[in-house]
Structure formats: C-alpha cells, structure tokens
Amino acid sequence: MHREDGLLVQRFDKLLIANRGEIAMRILRAAHELGIRTVAVYSDADRNSPHVRFADEAYHIGPPPARESYLVIEKIIDVARRAGAGAIHPGYGFLAEREAFAQACVDAGIVFVGPPARAIAVMGDKLMARSTVLAADVPVVPGTEPGLSDADMAAAAIKMGFPVLVKAAAGGGGKGMRPVHRAEDLTGAFESARREAKAAFGDDTVYIEKMITESRHIEIQLLADAHGNTIYLGERECSLQRRHQKLIEEAPSFVVDPDLRRRMGEVAVAAARAVDYVNAGTIEFLVDRDKNFYFLEMNTRVQVEHPVTELVTGVDIVQEQLRIARGRRLRLRQEDVQIKGWAIECRINAEDPYNNYLPSTGTITSVQLPNGPGVRIDTGVFEGNEISPYYDSMISKLICYGETRAEAVLRMRRALEEYRIMGVKTNIPFHQQMLQRHRFMSGQFDTKFVEERFSMDERGAPYALEAALLATLAAHTQTQEAAQLVAPGARDTSNWKWLSRWERLRR
Amino acid sequence: MVKPLGALAALNEVKMKYIATVRDQEFTIDIDTDGRIQINGEPYEVDYRRLPSGGVTSLLMNHRSLAAVVEERINHWEVLIEGELYSVQVQDERAYRLSRLRLSGLGVDGEASVSSPMPGIIVAVRVSEGQAVRQGDKVIILESMKMENELRAPCDGIVTHIHVSAGANVDKDQVLIVISQDHETQGEE
Numbered sequence: 001m002h003r004e005d006g007l008l009v010q011r012f013d014k015l016l017i018a019n020r021g022e023i024a025m026r027i028l029r030a031a032h033e034l035g036i037r038t039v040a041v042y043s044d045a046d047r048n049s050p051h052v053r054f055a056d057e058a059y060h061i062g063p064p065p066a067r068e069s070y071l072v073i074e075k076i077i078d079v080a081r082r083a084g085a086g087a088i089h090p091g092y093g094f095l096a097e098r099e100a101f102a103q104a105c106v107d108a109g110i111v112f113v114g115p116p117a118r119a120i121a122v123m124g125d126k127l128m129a130r131s132t133v134l135a136a137d138v139p140v141v142p143g144t145e146p147g148l149s150d151a152d153m154a155a156a157a158i159k160m161g162f163p164v165l166v167k168a169a170a171g172g173g174g175k176g177m178r179p180v181h182r183a184e185d186l187t188g189a190f191e192s193a194r195r196e197a198k199a200a201f202g203d204d205t206v207y208i209e210k211m212i213t214e215s216r217h218i219e220i221q222l223l224a225d226a227h228g229n230t231i232y233l234g235e236r237e238c239s240l241q242r243r244h245q246k247l248i249e250e251a252p253s254f255v256v257d258p259d260l261r262r263r264m265g266e267v268a269v270a271a272a273r274a275v276d277y278v279n280a281g282t283i284e285f286l287v288d289r290d291k292n293f294y295f296l297e298m299n300t301r302v303q304v305e306h307p308v309t310e311l312v313t314g315v316d317i318v319q320e321q322l323r324i325a326r327g328r329r330l331r332l333r334q335e336d337v338q339i340k341g342w343a344i345e346c347r348i349n350a351e352d353p354y355n356n357y358l359p360s361t362g363t364i365t366s367v368q369l370p371n372g373p374g375v376r377i378d379t380g381v382f383e384g385n386e387i388s389p390y391y392d393s394m395i396s397k398l399i400c401y402g403e404t405r406a407e408a409v410l411r412m413r414r415a416l417e418e419y420r421i422m423g424v425k426t427n428i429p430f431h432q433q434m435l436q437r438h439r440f441m442s443g444q445f446d447t448k449f450v451e452e453r454f455s456m457d458e459r460g461a462p463y464a465l466e467a468a469l470l471a472t473l474a475a476h477t478q479t480q481e482a483a484q485l486v487a488p489g490a491r492d493t494s495n496w497k498w499l500s501r502w503e504r505l506r507r
Numbered sequence: 508m509v510k511p512l513g514a515l516a517a518l519n520e521v522k523m524k525y526i527a528t529v530r531d532q533e534f535t536i537d538i539d540t541d542g543r544i545q546i547n548g549e550p551y552e553v554d555y556r557r558l559p560s561g562g563v564t565s566l567l568m569n570h571r572s573l574a575a576v577v578e579e580r581i582n583h584w585e586v587l588i589e590g591e592l593y594s595v596q597v598q599d600e601r602a603y604r605l606s607r608l609r610l611s612g613l614g615v616d617g618e619a620s621v622s623s624p625m626p627g628i629i630v631a632v633r634v635s636e637g638q639a640v641r642q643g644d645k646v647i648i649l650e651s652m653k654m655e656n657e658l659r660a661p662c663d664g665i666v667t668h669i670h671v672s673a674g675a676n677v678d679k680d681q682v683l684i685v686i687s688q689d690h691e692t693q694g695e696e
Binding site for chain 1: 523525527528529530532534536538544546551553555557562563564566568573574575576577578579583584585586587588589590591592593595597599
C-alpha cells in the first residue's frame with residue numbers, strides 16, 4: 001500500500017540488510033525469527049564477517065571504504081532488484097538517515113524499513129525540525145531565530161537569562177559555538193563565532209540558545225504503525241558520553257518518575273505525529289536539574305542502544321520494525337507497555353582508555369564472550385577479524401538485565417570480567433572503573449561527567465604478579481619445547497610425533 | 508608444601524631464573540628442575556594449564572583460581588585477566604643483565620657504543636681509533652636544533668671503530684663510535 005506521503009508498506013518475504021557488524025546480525029536474527037529470507041551485502045573488508053554467513057544470500061558491493069560500498073545507493077538498490085528483495089532495512093549509520101535512499105527504495109517499489117522520506121528530511125534539518133515540533137507545542141531549548149541583529153540577540157539573551165550559547169546556524173560539531181556567561185562578553189562572542197562559522201561553513205549567520213547546564217541526555221523510544229497508532233516505550237538514560245559518543249546507556253533513567261515518563265512520552269508522540277512518523281524512532285531530550293525537558297532532535301532509525309528498552313519492556317523493536325513495514329498494526333496499546341526491571345548497556349569499543357581513548361586497530365586473536373543469566377551480547381566480531389580503520393570502533397554491545405539497578409550493575413561488573421578479547425585494546429577497563437564510581441552508583445552524572453570529572457585510575461593493576469608469572473611460564477614452556485625439538489635423525493620418531501606425545505604428557 | 512608443576516617437571520631442565528617486568532614492576536621468578544616456583548624469593552604453589560579450547564590458561568596459585576589469556580607479541584607477552592590487559596616483558600637472567608648493560612651503554616660482548624640521541628651534524632670527533640678513553644670523556648660534538656651537544660664515553664676502554672667524521676649528517680640512534688672494554692682481547696687481535 002502506498003500512503004499519501006509516498007511511504008510504501010506491504011508484505012515482503014525477502015529482506016536486504018544494507019549494513020554490517022552487530023546491527024546487521026541483529027536484523028538478520030529478527031528477520032529469520034519472522035520467517036523472512038535475508039540478503040546481506042559486503043565490502044572487500046567484510047567477506048569473512050559473520051553477517052555474510054548468517055544471511056541466506058550475500059552480494060559483494062565494492063571496496064572497503066564505505067563511500068564506495070555501503071554508502072552507494074545505486075549498488076544497494078541494484079542488489080535488491082537482482083536478489084528479488086521486497087524490502088531494505090538500513091540499520092543505523094550509513095544510509096539510514098538519507099532522505100534520498102528512502103526515496104530511491106520507494107521509487108524502485110521496495111519497502112524501506114523506516115519512516116517516510118519527508119520525515120527524514122524534516123528531522124534531519126536542525127532549524128526545520130525545531131520549527132515543526134514547536135508548532136506541535138513540543139518544548140525546545142529557548143533561543144532566537146537566526147539572522148537577528150546583535151542588539152536584538154543581546155536583548156533576547158538578557159530576557160532568557162545567562163548563560164547562553166552563541167551558535168552558528170550552519171553549525172555542527174561545536175564549531176562556531178561560544179558559551180557566554182555575562183552580557184558584556186556578548187559582542188566578542190558574536191565576532192569570534194561569526195569568524196569561525198564563516199571559515200568552517202562559509203556562512204556567518206549566528207543565533208542564541210539558552211545554555212542548559214548540568215543537563216542529562218534522556219531519550220524516548222517510539223513505535224508508530226502506518227495506520228496512525230504511535231506509542232512510547234519509555235526512556236533511555238544516555239548521559240554518559242564522550243565527545244558526543246554514548247558509552248553507557250540504561251533503561252529506565254534514575255531521574256525519571258512515572259509522571260515525568262508519561263509527560264515526556266506524550267510530548268515525544270506529538271513530535272513524531274508532527275511529521276506523520278512511521279516505524280521506530282527516538283526523540284532525544286535534554287533534561288535540566290529541575291526536570292524541565294527540551295527537544296534536541298529526532299533519530300529516524302533504530303538506535304545502537306535499543307536493546308536496553310527491549311529488555312525492560314519485552315518488546316522486540318527490530319521485529320516490530322519489520323511488522324510495521326509489512327503494513328501490520330501495532331499489537332500493543334500504550335497501556336500495555338510496562339517497564340519492568342533495569343537494563344544497562346556498555347559499548348565495547350576498540351580504543352585505549354589509558355591512552356586518551358585512541359582507536360586501536362589490529363586483528364582479534366581470541367574472543368570469549370560473557371554468558372549466563374541476564375547477559376545479552378550483540379556483536380559482529382570473531383577470531384581473526386581485522387578491526388580496520390574503515391568502519392567505527394564498536395566491537396560489540398554488552399547488555400545486562402537485573403530486577404533492580406544495583407542487580408544490573410553487579411551483573412555487568414561480572415560480565416565485564418568474563419569478557420575476554422585479545423588483539424586490540426578495548427575500553428573494558430573504562431567500564432569497569434566507571435561502574436565502581438560513587439557518582440555512577442548514585443546516578444549523579446550529567447553529559448559532561450566523562451569528559452570533565454572522570455579520569456582513569458592508572459594504578460589499578462591488581463594482577464601484576466599473576467600476569468608476570470603467567471607470561472614467564474608461557475615463555476619458559478616455549479623455551480623448553482624448543483630445546484626438545486632436535487635435528488632430524490637425532491631422535492627415532494619425528495618431531496611432530498614427539499611433540500604430540502609431549503602434549504599428552506602435559507595433560 | 509609445593510606441588511611440582513606437572514608439565515614442566517617432566518622435562519629435566521636446569522633451574523631457570525627469569526625477570527618479568529609489568530607496568531614498571533619487576534618480579535624475579537625462579538623455576539627449578541622439579542617445577543617449583545619462587546616469586547621474589549617466596550615459594551608459591553602453582554598449577555597452570557593451557558586449555559585446548561580458546562587459548563585460555565587456568566592458573567591455580569595457592570588454590571586461588573584465575574583464568575587468563577596469554578599471547579606472545581614481538582617483544583613482549585600480553586596477559587588478559589578480568590578485563591585488564593597486562594603487557595609483560597620476560598627475560599632470563601642473562602638477557603636481563605645484557606639489557607641492563609645496553610641501557611648503561613654497554614654492549615653484548617664487552618663493547619659499548621656512542622649513538623646519536625637525535626638527528627644532527629657532527630661538529631668534531633675528539634678521539635681516534637686505538638685511543639684509550641675514560642668514562643665521561645668527551646668523544647663527539649653533535650650539532651642539533653642549533654645547539655652543540657657533547658657526547659661522552661659510557662665506560663673506560665679503547666676506541667675500536669669510528670663511523671663518522673666532522674661534517675657528517677647523522678640520524679637518531681645511529682652508531683657513531685664503538686668502544687671496547689676488554690683490553691686483553693683488543694691486544695690479541
């Protein structure tokens with residue numbers, strides 16, 4: 001069925017997954033559980049990746065750099081046609097939030113497992129998103145229109161109260177952004193923000209936004225079917241981040257009570273309705289000390305941290321995405337959604353927390369994943385896997401569930417200890433240390449906590465002696481083995497036979 | 508009571524002394540012919556197995572049980588225990604002594620070298636081959652980053668080789684002069 005807004009929803013039996021890594025695995029599993037056949041795509045760097053083996057069919061789409069493979073819309077559409085796939089799931093990243101890709105799918109008569117192209121376009125544009133949700137009475141961070149005179153901006157700043165942020169209209173990544181704490185500093189901030197914005201974006205338009213200090217990043221998960229039903233699945237606490245990269249997420253949030261959850265949920269639903277949203281989506285909010293919340297942006301895709309919501313609601317979000325894309329109605333009404341227990345996710349990245357989180361590349365030489373009650377791991381890595389500079393550094397997501405937050409934390413500590421991966425450095429020690437901090441345990445953190453008030457404890461080396469012993473024993477054994485291997489003829493059996501006898505002797 | 512280390516005990520080797528370095532801590536580890544182990548002179552009851560699956564090593568140390576992954580790298584070993592990765596340098600006694608000597612500027616066979624600590628130009632060579640030098644004597648003047656640097660002899664000995672002359676461009680760590688400590692050997696050649 002084609003809706004008025006061009007969105008195509010209809011039954012399909014074969015799904016192409018336009019992604020790689022853990023999210024490709026996640027989608028493959030959901031599809032197989034629903035009896036949908038699957039098509040993987042892979043670059044030269046991913047021929048050995050598990051998503052290729054887990055799929056029913058796999059097609060090569062080019063060299064390792066994403067812009068020559070996973071980001072090439074024509075190649076993906078072409079594979080879908082050749083394989084006879086009725087739908088494409090974009091995952092997150094890559095083409096997931098490209099309006100042109102959603103449109104290209106529809107134009108090719110293929111179901112795009114996601115929202116209408118127009119919703120992606122509106123929510124992808126900061127200023128358009130802001131004005132659209134404002135019209136639906138969604139609270140946004142107070143601010144001015146872009147392009148006002150300095151005098152008008154100064155008057156607005158004084159009215160909304162300091163501190164404020166001077167921001168570039170064309171901005172992103174903190175460029176052309178200036179915090180201002182006093183009225184007399186405004187003129188200088190306008191000048192330097194304009195200079196930087198002009199240099200970075202070729203556009204020196206600036207505007208003013210109220211600066212929310214000690215804020216948390218809390219987001220609401222939504223599901224919307226193509227028949228006008230939209231529900232919220234509670235919140236996720238995502239304040240623990242570094243350079244805008246989330247590191248630990250949990251559901252529910254320490255600071256959200258049932259009343260706040262309902263209010264944030266209803267506002268999130270209103271924001272989604274403002275763009276006739278369909279499928280899974282997330283509204284990100286900034287929540288201040290006084291629990292005022294402000295719309296930040298909408299992510300028009302499945303998110304990395306969706307599993308914590310799945311664990312506390314019992315809803316399989318990726319399966320729901322596929323059902324919605326097939327044109328089915330939501331099976332849940334809002335009153336059916338109950339939050340039960342607590343879930344925490346640690347993103348395991350190939351980076352060195354002891355060396356300024358420098359990305360670590362290399363070949364995974366061994367992996368043993370944690371296991372046991374309440375532990376879920378979403379991963380796409382394997383032994384022999386090369387962690388290349390082409391794709392992001394996330395190796396896997398470790399998600400733990402408990403009846404209470406404390407139980408989930410204890411379980412996560414246990415699972416982090418069990419997680420064994422060699423060949424690259426990982427941020428597991430970061431998670432271990434964070435999960436021991438009082439501020440984490442008492443839920444007292446904001447979006448600046450990791451960057452401004454957390455540093456790794458480098459003295460922590462509880463097993464230095466044991467490590468020294470193990471390495472020495474390994475080196476000793478190796479030397480002894482080498483000494484026993486003699487030249488051919490000097491022993492009556494071959495060295496190989498002798499070695500295997502020796503190995504038996506050791507057991 | 509020390510339990511013999513099963514696998515190692517089967518091999519009648521001589522007692523070995525190792526020095527393992529982890530995060531600036533040094534451990535002296537003795538393994539005797541029966542596989543008995545002492546760490547920094549203290550005896551430990553140790554049983555360890557490399558399990559056939561997944562590269563896991565099981566260590567029982569005075570009955571305390573630990574699981575680890577131990578892998579060899581080019582110049583060190585990596586040991587993963589409970590999420591923390593330890594980089595360990597293992598040297599037997601001889602290698603340890605030699606590396607100590609090297610750190611103090613002394614070489615493998617009684618030879619010491621003077622190397623360039625940074626790229627630069629040789630301004631002057633203050634010694635000639637066959638000349639006796641005392642530790643601390645100025646042997647080379649190196650100009651680098653517009654500064655003159657005096658390079659000194661790391662030990663007493665005889666200058667056996669001079670690889671550079673005034674005006675030469677040198678790289679970092681390039682060997683400039685070799686000094687032999689062993690007068691007897693030098694005389695026989």
